[in-house]
Amino acid sequence: MSHDSSFDGVRRDWVRLGEQDPLWAVYVAADKRGGRWDPTQFLETGRADVAASVRWLAELGTGPRWGRVLDFGCGAGRLSQALAEHADEVVGVDVSPPMLDVARRLDTSDRCTFVLNESQDLGQFPDSSFDLVYSELVLQHLPASVIDGYLAEFVRVLRPDGVALLQCTTRPLWTFKGMVWRLAPGWLIRLAQRVFLRYPAPMRMTRYAPSRLRSAVEAAGGSVLAARALNDRATHWRSTRSVIKGS
Template sequence: MSFEQTRRDWARLGASDPLWAVYVAPGTRNNNWDVEAFLELGRADVAKALAWLDSLDLPTRWASVLDFGCGAGRLSQALAAHADAVTGVDVAPAMLDTARALDRTGGRCTSVLNERPDLSRFADDTFELVYTELVLQHLPRPLIERYLAEFLRVLRPGGVAVFQCTTRPLNTAKGLVWRVMPFPVIRLLQRVVLRYPAPMRMTAVSPSRVRAVVEAHGGRVIDSRAEDVPSTHWRSATYVVRKR
C-alpha cells in the first residue's frame, strides 16, 4: 500500500467518523463518541506517559511538542497542559477540522496538514518532544521506518520521542486472520462485511527493528513496554527514545 492510498483512506475516515476512527471502541461508531470521554482518554494516556518519563528522570514539561498523527486532537489537548506549544500534524483535513473545533487549550495547539511521506515542512532540531500513539500501526512498514528517522531529525539534541508500534497479532481468531490473510483481502472484508468507511491497515514491526532504525538515525531506546491488547487482537510496544 502506498502513502497516497493511506492518505486517501484516512481522509475518508476523518470525514465520515473522526472520533471512532481515532479510537475504535464498542458503541462509539457512527459518531456516537461522547466528546468528554474521548478527551479524557487522551488525558489518561498522557498522564501515564508522564509518570513513565518522570520515573526515567526525563523532562515532563516542554516548550515545543509534535503530536504526530494528531487526528481529532485527543492527545494534543492533553499534552498542551504540559507544554508551551503543541503542533498536531495529520494527513486528513477533516480530522484537523475536528481537532480545531474541539480545541479548548486557548491557542496552545496548532493543527497542521501534512500530505507528504516525511516531515520536511519542519526544520531539524525543532521539537523537545515527539509523541504518537495508535498511528504508526496503520502505516506500511517502509513509511513507519521513514517517520521514525524523521522523528529523530526534528527532535532537538537530548529531546525525547514517545511512540507506539504493534509487534505481532495475538493468538486469537481475529489475530489469526491478520497472520495468514493478505491485506488486500482484509481490506475488502473491512469495506464489504464490516462496512468501514475506509479500511485500516495493521502493521507489525519487531522491537529489534525499531531499535536498529532508531540507532541508525542518532537515537537511543531508553525504555520500552509491551502489552497484549485484546480489543485489537495485537501485541503492542511503546518506546521512549532520546536523541543523542
C-alpha cells in the same frame, strides 16, 4: 525519501474516515460507531493515556513538562489537548484535512496548532525543533518502509535533550481475531472491513519488530532509552511502546 504509493492509499483512507466518522476512527470502540462518541469522553481517554505516559517519562528522568511538543498523527486531537497540559506549545500534524478540522473545532486550549502534512517526511519542521515527539495508535497504520523514514525524521527534529514516545504494533495475539490478522492476506482483510464490517475505509495494521525500530533509530543517530510490550485485547495485537533519544 522515496515515494511509496501505499502511503497515498493510507492517506486517502484517513481522509475518508475523517469525513465520515472521525472520533470512532481515531479511538475505535464497538459502541461508538456512527458518531456515538461524546467529545468530552473522547478527549478524556486522551488525558488518561497521556497521564500514564507522563508518569513513565518522569520515571526515566524526562518531563513532566516540555517546551514544544509534536503530536504526530494527531487525528481529531485526542492527545493534543492532553499534551498541552504539560507543554508550552503543541503542534499536531496529520494527513487528513477533515481530521484536523475536527481537532480545531474541539480544541479548548490556547496552546495547540494543527498542521496538515501530506508527505512522507517532516520537512516543514527544522532540525532540533521539538522537546517531545509523541505518537500513539498511528504508526501501526503505515507501511513499514514509511515508518522507517518517520523514525529518522523524529530523531532529526528532536532537540539534544528531547525524547520521542512511540507505539508500534509487533504481531497479532493468539486470539480468534488475532489469527485472522495472522493468516489472512491484507487485501482480504481490507475487503472484509469495507464489505462486511462496513468501515468507511479500511484500517491497515503493520507488523513492526522492535529490532527494526532500534535499527532505524540508531541509523539516524538516536538511541532507544526504554521499551515496554503490551497486549491490546481491543485490537488483538501486541504492541511495543518505546522511548527514543535524539542524536
